[in-house]
Amino acid sequence: MMTNHRKQPWPQLLARALAAALCVLPVIGASLLVAADRPNIVIILADDLGYGSLNSYDADESLIATPNIDRLAKQGRRFTDANTPSSVCSPTRYGLLTGRYDWRTNQKHGVVNTTDPLHIDTSRSTIASLLKSAGYRTAAIGKWHLGYGTTKADFTKPLTPGPLDIGFDYHFAVPQNHGDASGVYVRNRQVVGLRSDRNVPVGKSPYGRDFMGLDAPQRVDENVMDELTTDAVRWLDKQTADTPFFLYFAPVAIHFPYTPSAKTKGKSGTGLYGDWIHELDQSVGRILDAIEQMKATEETLVIFTSDNGGVLMTEGTRPEAEAYRAGLRCNGHLRGRKHSIYEGGFRIPFLVRWPGHVQPGSVCDETINLVDIYATLAAVIDQPLRLDEDIAEDSFNVLPAMLGTLHQEPLRPSMIVHSPNGNFAIRCGPWKYIEGKPSPTLKRIPRRDELHAQLYNLQDDPGEKHNVINEYPDAANRLASLLEQLRNEGRSSTRTSQRENTK
Template sequence: MKPLRFLFSTLCLLAGAALAADKPNFIIINIDDMGYADIAPFGSKLNRTPNLDRMAQEGRKLTCFYGAPVCSPSRSALMTGCYPKRVLPIPSVLFPGAAVGLNPAEHTVAELLKKSGYATGCIGKWHLGDQPEFLPPRRGFDYYLGLPYSNDMGPGEDGSKSSLGDPIPKPKATPNPSAPIPETGITGNQPPLPMLENEKVIARVRQDEQQGLVDRYTKAAVKFITEHKDKPFFLYLPHNAVHFPIYPGKEWAGKSPNGYYSDWVEQVDWSVGQVLNTLRELKLQDHTFVLFTSDNGGTPRAVNAPLRGFKTTTWEGGMREPTIAWWPGKIPGGTSSDEITGMFDILPTLVNLAGGEVPTDHKIDGGNIWPVLAGEAGAKSPHEVFYYFNGLRLEGVRTGPWKLRFGSAGLAEGKGPVKKPAAPIPDQLYNLQTDIGETTNVADAHPDVVAHLRELADAMKDDLGRDGKGPGVRPLGRVENPQPIISRDGTIRAPFAPK
C-alpha cells in the first residue's frame, strides 16, 4: 500500500504543479494622477519614458481605457469589477479616520485570485478606507506595504502640503475637538501620514520618506516577484506618484530639463523597467500579464492632450487613462485598441484567465476583455453603453463613438452638490471618433442620437440612479468610532503600533 500511496501523492503533486504552471502571473501598475500624454507612447514630447516605450512596442495600447474622475472611486472599480457608485457611493474620496470604506461584503480581485491559489501583494497607495477592517490584509492580500491614502493627506509641517523645494506652510489652528468629522474622514488639519507594512506603522512620512516612495515600492515589488517566482502571484503596484505633493527621488530630482513633475514621471518609468527586467531575468515574461495605467486624469500640471479637461471631471481628460497591456507571446506587440475598456474590467478578466469563477451573488458591471487584449479578430468591447459618474451624479453616457454630456437641464432635478447656473446649459453631444477633444457640440445635428442616449441615461434611474442612490447601490462598509492611524500628537493607534 505504501508504494501506491507514494505514487498517488507524487501524482497529486505533479498535477498541482502543472495546474499552477497553467495559471499566469498578474501585475497591475497603477499611477496616481498621470496625464494621458505624460508618457511617450501616448504622445509626450517632454518626458523620457524608454521603458514604457518598449512596453508599448512589445504590448498593446488601450487608448480608450476609463478610470473615474478621482482616486477612491477608480480604485473601487478596479478591486470589485463594478461602477464606483455601486460599491463606494461617496461624493469624492476618502480621508484619514474615515468611518466608511469599501464594504467587507464586496468580493475583491485579490480575494478571488487567492481562492485560485495565488500569492497576493499590494505595494503602494490603497485609498479604500484606513480602518483595520478596510485595509489590504483584510481584503485578500497576503502582503501590504504602503500609504493608506494620498501622499497629500498629512500635516503641512511634514511636507504633505508642499512639493519638493517649496516653503513649508505655517501650521493651521487646531480644530475644535468637538466639531463633527465627516463620515469620509478628516479634511482639514490632518494627522501624520503613516507608512504601513501589513497592519503595522513602520514610518511617519515626512519629506525624506516622500522622496523615497517610488524607490521603496519598486524594491518591495522586485522582492515580491522574486520570492513568488515558483507559483502564481498577483501583484498590485499602485504608486503614490505622480500625485501632489511632487517628490521625485533624490537621484531623480533635477534630472530632467522640465522640472520636478517630469523627474517623477521619468522615475515611474524607471520603476516599470525594474519590474519588467526582473520578469525577464527570472524567465517569467512569457507567463506574466502586466497592465500599466492611471487611476484618473491628470491635473493641470500634467499633459492630457488631445483630451479635454482634467482630474475631477467627466470630460475625457478626467477619466481616460494612458494604458498598456503587456504579455509577450500572448498580447500582440506594437498594437493598439480603441475599444471601450476600464478599471471594472480588470476583475473579470484576471479571474477568467486564472481559471476562477466570477461571483454571481453580487452584480458586477465589468466584462472579460481578454479577446480585446489578445487582438482576436473582430473582438469588441463588452460594453455597448458606458456611464460617466462623478460621485453620485450621472454626468454623461456613451454608446459607440457618441457621448452625451448633460447640461444643467439634465442634472437630475437639481439634487446634489452641483448647482444649476442661472442660464441653462444644453446637453452636449460629441463624436469621440472624429472629435476626441470634445470641441464641437453636434447635438442639434443629431437629435435622434441625443434622444437615444437620453433614454439610456433614464434607464439608469432603476439601477444606480441618475443622482443620489438608486436601488442598485450597495451599502458602504462602516465602523463605529473611527480613529486616525497616527493622532495629531504623534501617538500610533494601538492596533497599528509595532511590537
C-alpha cells in the same frame, strides 16, 4: 491595427447597445486560456498620469523620457481608448478592484478621506479574493485610498478590516495620497513603527493641513517612490515558481506634491512635473527588471495604466503650468483634466504585456474601462462569472481585445463615467452624452460650467469642441434613457455563462 467596428450609423449602434445591455457579456474561448500554468499577474496603477504623458502616447522625447514604461508598449499592446470609471482617485480604485461602478455605493461624489472606513464591503468579491481563491499569492503595495476599519479609522490601533480582509495576503501602503495627513506607512494591519498612542507635533502636510501627529516615523516625500518600489521588489523576490502571484502596485507618482528623488530631479525638460514622471518610469523599470531576474517574464501578464487623467494647468507658477509652457500636453489633444467630465479626465494610457499571448508592438482602439479588468482576469484563470452572482456587475470581459481575437461587435455596448461632483456621462459607439447634473447631496458644487446637457460625436470630434445636442436630440434622449436604465438596474452586464458563449 485592430478596428473597433464603429462605422455603422448611430441609430443601429444605439439599438444594438440597448439590446446588448440586456443580453450578453462577450467572452473568449477556453482554448485561449492558460489551463495548467496560470499566469502571474501584475497591475501597475499610476496616479494622475494623463493620456499624453508617455513617449508611446506621443509625448515629445525632448521633454520627457519613459523608456521603461514604453518597453511594455514595444513588447505588448497599447490601447488608445482605455478609460477610468471616474475622473478622480478612489472611485476608480474601487471600480478596478471590484468590477463595479463606485457610484452604486454610498459614495456618490468626491473621494475616500484618510480616516474613512474600508470602502469595499468585506463580503464583496475583489480581484484579489478571486485570484486568491484560485491559488494565487496576493499583495497590495503603494497608494491605497480605500479606507480602513468600520468607522472612523484609529491609526493607533489595528486597522481592521482592511486589504487583508478582501483578498490580499500582504499590504504596504501610503494610506490615502502622497503627502496625506497621516504622514506614515501602513503594513498589513498597523502603522509602521508606531511607538505609542500619543500625538506628537509634526507640522503641516503639503496641502496646508495639519498632519495627524502619529508617534511613528514620518514619510519623507522624496523617498516614498523608492521605498514603495523596494518593498514591491522584495515581495516579488519571495515568490516561488510553484505558486502564481498577483501584485497590485499603485505608485504615488505622479500625484501632487511633485517630489522627485535626487536620481530624477532636473532630468526632464519640463521641471518637477516631468521629473516626477521620470520617477514613475524608473519605478516601473525596477518592477519589470525584478520579474525578469526571477525568470518569470514569459509567465507574467503585466497591465500598466492610470487612475484618471492628468492635472492640466496652463497659468500660474505650479509645476503643471511650468510643464505646459515647456510644451508638455499631459492629456494629449483631449479636452479637460482630472476632476472634469471631459475625456481628459477619463482617457488613460493602458499597456498590456503577456508574452506568447499578446502581440508585441500592437495597437488596439477598442473602448474599454478599468472596471473590465475583473471579468477579464476571471476569463484568464477560467473562472467565468454568472448572472446569479452579485459580482463585478459592471465588468465586461475584454480579453479578446488584449489578445487580438476577432469579434464582430464592440465588447462593451456602453460605458458610464462620472466626475467627482456627481455629473454622469454615458458613451455608446461614437456618441458621448453628458447629463450635466451634480450630486444632490453636494453642498458646494465645483465645476458648474460643466453642468449642462451635452452631446459629442467623439469619432468626428475627439476634442469635444462641438456640443451637437440641438442637432441630434433623438440621440441625446436615447442615451439619457439608457443611462437611467443602467443606473436603476444595478448592473451593466447581464451575462449568462461565459462557457455557454464560447461555442
